[in-house]
Amino acid sequence: MKQFYIFILSVLITSFASLELVAQKPVAGEITKIIELPDREVMNPKWSPDGTKIAFTSTRQVGLWVADADGGNIRQITDDESVGHGYSWSHDSSHLLARHSIQAGPRRTHAVKLYSVHSDDHRQLTEYRNQMSVVPSFSENQERVVIPHRDRIETLESGLQPERFKSVGGQELPKPVVLNNRSSIQVASGTENGYETLIPFEGRTFLNTTPSPDGERIAFEVMGGNLYVMNIDGSNIVDLGRANRPEWSPDGRHIAAMLAEDDGHQMTKSDIVAFTTDGSECLYFTTSSGLIAMSPSWSPDGSKIAFHAENENGIFVLELETN
DSSP: OHHHHHHHHHHHHHHHHHHHHHHTOEEEEEEEEEEOBTTBOEEEEEEOTTSSEEEEEEGGGOOEEEEETTSOSOEEEEOOTTTTSSOEEOTTSSEEEEEEEEEETTEEEEEEEEEESSSSOEEEOSOOBSOOOSOOEEOTTSSEEEEEOSSOEEEEEOOOOOOOOBOTTSOBOOOOOEEEOSSOEEEEOSSTTOEEEEOSSTTOOEEEEEEOTTSSEEEEEETTSOEEEEETTSOSOEEEESOEEEEEOTTSSEEEEEEEEEOSSSEEEEEEEEEETTSSOEEESSGGGOOOEEEEEEOTTSSEEEEEETTEEEEEEEEEEEO
């Protein structure tokens, strides 16, 4: 009889766990335009780690702006060119890290810059140089900035106080440093300036690599191919299908992405979708909106996704509900 009760208890626990997973499935709610500039097409929004602000850029990745999470108090941070490509927030939400490019005739040079979101303080961390094919990233505690090269990892001092990546609730997240070196993916190994090199597929180019919130998995794109998830050691590769710009949900259960189509000249369709990480389900969020929705950014509390639209100027926020 005791074994019977244990069996029943086990079934009930499993059932409640299954119900919890179902209850956590995100469902598309209201879509609201929160940001629009009268003289610029805006794009590529990114939530700050503390959830209080949204950064964005304009067409051709020119300039950076920051607004409150509701779209108020818009402030231009810089009008530097190309900085909107691959920019990132510091872990304490105080700075934006970017690669600035200057085109002089046929020659293009790059420098790494750090922009304060609270003042006019802009710090240039490198001299302008000919080769910088990959955008920089913050180290795990933001004290350093790292730049991957073909044969080495370059490390720069950020000048910021150490701060580990935290959730909105203040929980420290063991988010590793994952660098996209195009022909490989490099993951911090835990040793001083040490990185493990992963090559999921030989001879392919990898884009938009991003670690899961728990630091156990990596999402990445293959140029001209699909979106994938794998373990942090390169094992258990899961093909999610065609999509771009992966963005983990804060609970690590889903990956938002854009599912886009073009006619060879311009985007004709793009939806914000979310994949389960085992590839078993794809949730469609913006199909009925009429918007060509691009570049999703999941809010740190998991309740919203910010994006821009190719066919209507503005930064939009999609409210998420659960069922």
